Amino acid sequence: MKNVYMPIPLRVRKIWVESDDKTLRTFDLEFVNEADAFDYMPGQFCQLSIPGKGEAPFGIASSPTEKGFLRFTVNRVRVVTTALHYLEEGEVIGIRGPLGNYYPVEEFRGKNVVIVSGGFALTTLRSLAVYLCDPANRGDYGDITLIYGARRPGLMIYRDELEEWEKKDDISVHLTIDEQVKGWDKMVGFVPTVTKEIAPSSEDAWVMLCGPPIMIKYTLPVLTELGFPPERIYTSLERRMKCGIGKCGRCNIGPKYVCLDGPVFSFAELEKIPEEI
Ligand SMILES: Cc1cc2nc3c(=O)[nH]c(=O)nc-3n(C[C@H](O)[C@H](O)[C@H](O)COP(=O)(O)OP(=O)(O)OC[C@H]3O[C@@H](n4cnc5c(N)ncnc54)[C@H](O)[C@@H]3O)c2cc1C
Ligand code: FES
Numbered sequence: 001m002k003n004v005y006m007p008i009p010l011r012v013r014k015i016w017v018e019s020d021d022k023t024l025r026t027f028d029l030e031f032v033n034e035a036d037a038f039d040y041m042p043g044q045f046c047q048l049s050i051p052g053k054g055e056a057p058f059g060i061a062s063s064p065t066e067k068g069f070l071r072f073t074v075n076r077v078r079v080v081t082t083a084l085h086y087l088e089e090g091e092v093i094g095i096r097g098p099l100g101n102y103y104p105v106e107e108f109r110g111k112n113v114v115i116v117s118g119g120f121a122l123t124t125l126r127s128l129a130v131y132l133c134d135p136a137n138r139g140d141y142g143d144i145t146l147i148y149g150a151r152r153p154g155l156m157i158y159r160d161e162l163e164e165w166e167k168k169d170d171i172s173v174h175l176t177i178d179e180q181v182k183g184w185d186k187m188v189g190f191v192p193t194v195t196k197e198i199a200p201s202s203e204d205a206w207v208m209l210c211g212p213p214i215m216i217k218y219t220l221p222v223l224t225e226l227g228f229p230p231e232r233i234y235t236s237l238e239r240r241m242k243c244g245i246g247k248c249g250r251c252n253i254g255p256k257y258v259c260l261d262g263p264v265f266s267f268a269e270l271e272k273i274p275e276e277i
Contacts, residue, residue: 005096026074046072049095063128065137113132113207117149119151119215122210145198239253245260
């Protein structure tokens with residue numbers, strides 16, 4: 001019988017620095033044994049582990065439509081994330097997953113999708129955007145709009161890719177930074193303000209909203225004003241986790257386990273647990 005606590009070996013194929021302050025790094029990882037490869041959906045996460053350091057949860061930034069690798073973007077915080085930042089290409093780490101639920105791509109099939117994000121929370125939303133824009137899926141969805149903000153250009157993740165997306169006509173991309181800096185010719189202002197300015201139509205549209213708590217707090221009323229009901233606004237929650245599979249009780253919010261019932265929740269679900277929003 002498969003031991004659900006046993007990590008699978010993954011080799012680091014490629015690493016690059018995402019942010020100019022070097023706190024964010026992206027890792028492309030490949031399975032050491034092809035037979036261990038698993039299917040996943042946008043929004044799911046994995047537990048990455050380094051022997052002697054520990055294990056921590058990270059959202060999958062690659063899309064299931066991208067074959068042969070798994071991508072994660074890691075913000076350096078303390079023990080595990082620092083150890084990940086010290087990894088070199090070719091080294092082997094452990095992974096458990098895929099864990100948790102995913103963005104409700106079946107429910108919003110045929111609808112318009114608005115993705116709103118700030119900082120490095122774009123990770124699993126990148127997975128979603130790539131998945132939706134894949135030629136195999138794009139025809140199943142209406143307009144796709146991305147509103148993404150960072151404090152300054154150097155803290156924006158996936159910059160090269162975002163520039164490519166700006167040129168595409170199957171996704172409408174709006175990038176913003178907090179304050180004007182030399183050379184920046186896109187939008188300026190906080191994500192809630194920019195969302196209000198762009199005013200995506202709420203008709204037949206769903207929102208996936210991930211970012212720092214302050215961004216969520218001020219964007220939510222804007223979305224409500226635009227007519228999005230809480231049933232059609234989804235977010236991904238982060239909580240401290242241990243087992244990742246609903247056994248240890250470390251990650252609960254009210255009666256829900258973030259690792260099992262989430263991390264993706266609608267605001268209609270979260271409203272039933274008032275202290276969480
Ligand atoms: C579902 C999920 C997806 C995530 N996706 C990503 C991702 O894509 N990229 C990324 O960089 N990080 C992500 N995180 C957060 C990441 O798991 C933590 O930053 C990491 O566990 C910190 O480990 P550490 O050993 O470096 O620091 P620790 O020593 O464990 O913690 C350092 C500080 O971070 C806080 N912290 C630890 N874990 C969490 C957590 N899960 N949520 C909030 N605060 C925490 C602690 O309270 C402490 O203050 C995700 C978390 C969850 C639950
Ligand atoms: S992390 Fe153990 S129950 Fe969620």
